[in-house]
Amino acid sequence: MTDLTRLALPRRRFLQGSAAAAAVLAAPGILRAQEKPAELIVRAWGGAWGDALKEGVGDPFTAATGIPVRYDFTEDNEIKPKIWAAVDQGRIPPIHVNWDTTTNATISALRGVTVDLSDLSNLEGLLPLAKPVGLDGYPIVNTYAYVYVCAYRPEAFPDGAPTSWNVLIDPKFRGRIALYDDGIGFNPISVIAGGGTVADIPGNMQPGWDFYEKLRINEPLLGEDADFTNWFQNGEIDVACTISVNARAAKQNGIDVAWTVPQEGCKVDTDGLWIPKGLPTNEEYWAKEFVNFALSREAQEKWCSALGLPPVFPGIEPPADLAGDPSYPTTEADFAKLVSIPSPVLVENQPIWFEKFNEIFQG
Template sequence: MILPRRSVLAAGAALLAAPSIVRAQSGGGRVVMAAWGGAGAKMWREAFGEPFTKASGIPVTIAEVPDPAAVIAAAQGRPQHNVMLAASFQAAHLAQRGLIEELTEEDLPNLRHVPQQYWVRNLQGRILGMPIYFIYYGIAFNNTLAKASDFPSWEALTDRKWRGQLSLARPIFLGPYDLTLYAKLKGGNEANIQPGIPMLEAVARNAISVYPSMASVQQQLSRGEVTACAFYSGQIQMLRKAGQTEVEHVLPKEGGLVLSYIISVPKNAPDRAAAIRFLNDSVDPAKQVRAARDGYIPLSTNVTLPEDVVREIGMSAEEVRARNWSPDWYTIAADAEGRTRLAEQIADRAR
C-alpha cells in the first residue's frame, strides 16, 4: 500500500505508543483495536467496546491512529493491536502480505448473518475478518451551487460545465474506488479497469483539487469552494445532522459502490481468542443500529433499522445494498499499488 510520508510517520508514532496501552492492561484477555480517530472512534467505544466489556468482562481499548492499515503494515508481523478496522480492500492487501489472520466459518459463526457477497476471502477461500458495515459511494454536492437533478448519472461529472468545480479523492482511494466504478459503468469490472480510464480522465479534467482528507473536502463542499465530488454517504449524513444542510448526497441511476469495512485480527496478534470473540459480537443488532445512527449501514441481515434512521439514510438498508455494487476487494487489492500509481498519473496530467 502506498502511503504519504506523513501517514507513515504518524503510523510509526502510533505503533510506538501502542505497547504502553497493552502493558497497562496486563491481566487476562483484552482487545486493543486500531481505528481511525474522531467521531468514529467515539462510536466504537460507546456502541461496541463498552457493551462488550460489560457482557464479557474483557477490557476494550479503541486506539486512535491516522490509518489502521498503515499501523499494522508498519508492525511487520509484530502487532500491538489485536483487532483492526479497515476498508475491505486494505485488509485484503495486508492479507496478501501475510499480515492478517486467516479465519474459518467455525471461528466466526455469526458471519452467517452477513450475505456471502460481502465476505472478504483470499484465493484459498479463507476468511479475512468480519464484514462490519458499509457506506456507499455517490455524489456529494453543495445545494446552493447545484441540485440533485444535475447528477442523474455518473457521466454528469464529465460535463465541462463543472470545469474547475470538482474535487478528487487521493490516489490511494481514487484507484480502488473511482476507477473501479467507472470501469464497471463502461463494461469492465474489478479485474478489467481499462474501460474506466477515459472516464476518470474526463472527471479529473474538471477537478480543481485532490482532497487530502475527508475533513478537507467537507469544508470545500460546505463553503462552496467546490460544487461536487464522488464521496461517502455516511460523511454527508453526519454533516447534515450537525446542521450543515447545504451539503447533500445523491445516488446516480447506475448506483454506486458498497464501500464495506471489516474488522480483522492482525497476524501474530496477542489475545487471539478475545479478538475473535469481539469480531463475533460486532454484528449484534443493537450495536449495528447504534452505528447506523452515525451513517454506517449494516451488512448483516439480522438488523431492523428504526424508521428515523431509514429516513436519515433516504432508503432502507436492503434498498441501499440492492442499488450498489460490491466488487471483489481481494482482486482490487492484488494490484493496489499499480492502481494508485495510475490514478496519481491521471490526476497529475489533468492539472
C-alpha cells in the same frame, strides 16, 4: 479369558478420571488464555467513524467485560506496515483489532498476518456479505457495506440532485469537484460514466481513463475523508464522490450537503475487522471476543445505525433518515443497482489503477 463386562466399567471410569485429571491440569492454561488484558487497542478511523464504533461496540463491550477499549487513530495504510513488521519480527503487534477496508484487509490476509476467525460463534446467520471473497476461512470478517455516493451542495443544484456522474465534467463546476486522491470509490464508476459497462472491469478500463482525462480538465480537488467535510464546510466544492457516512455526518453537523446515487450507479464496498497474529494468547482471545461482540445484533444495530450503513446482521431496520435511501442497500435488488467489484479483483488491480490515476491527475 478376561471378562470384558467387568472391564468395561473400570475403563469408562478410567476414561472419566483421565478426562477430569486432564481438565484439572489444563485449567490454569485455559484460565491464563482467558485472563483479561489491561485494555484492548482497536485501530479506528476518527470523527463520526470512531464515535460510532465507541458508542456501538467499544463502550458496550467494556460494560460487559470490564476491559477498557483504547482507540488508535493511525491511518489504516500507516498501521499496515507496522503490523506486518511486528509479525515478521516476532514482536507483539501494536494493536489488537484492526478496523480496515476489506481491500486492505485482504492484502494483509494474503501476507499471512491475520488470525483466522472461523470459530466466532456470531458468524452463524450473518449475511453472505460478511464472508471475505477469495480467501479461505475468515482471516477477516466484513461488518457492513458502504456506498461511495455523489455528495453535493443543494444550493449549487437548484433544479434538484445531479442525475449523472457527468456532472463532474460539467465546466460549470470547474475547480469545485472532488474525488479520493487514489481514485478509490470511483475507478469502476468512471468506466461506466465513460461509456463502458461493469463487464469491462478490469479488462478494459479505457472508458474510465478517457472519462478521467475529461475530469482532469475540470480541475478536481483530490483528498481524504476529512478533506471532503472541510471543503464542503468552507464552500470550496459543490460536488464530490465520497462515502455516504461522511456526507451524512457533515449534514448532521449543520453543513448543507445532500447525496444521491446517479444513474450510472455507485460503488459499494465493505469494511471489516481482523486480528493480527503474534498477540499473547489471552489478548488474542479477548480480541476475538471483541470482534464476536461487534457481530452481535446489539452491536451491529447501534454501530451501523450510527454510521448509517447496512450491517451484516440480517433484519436490522435502517435509521429513520435512511429508509428507502439508495445509498443504504438492504435487498438484492438494492445491491443490483450498485457496482460491486470483488476484493480479489480490487487487490490485483488497485496498484495498476492507482498508477494510471496518478499519471492522469499528476500529469
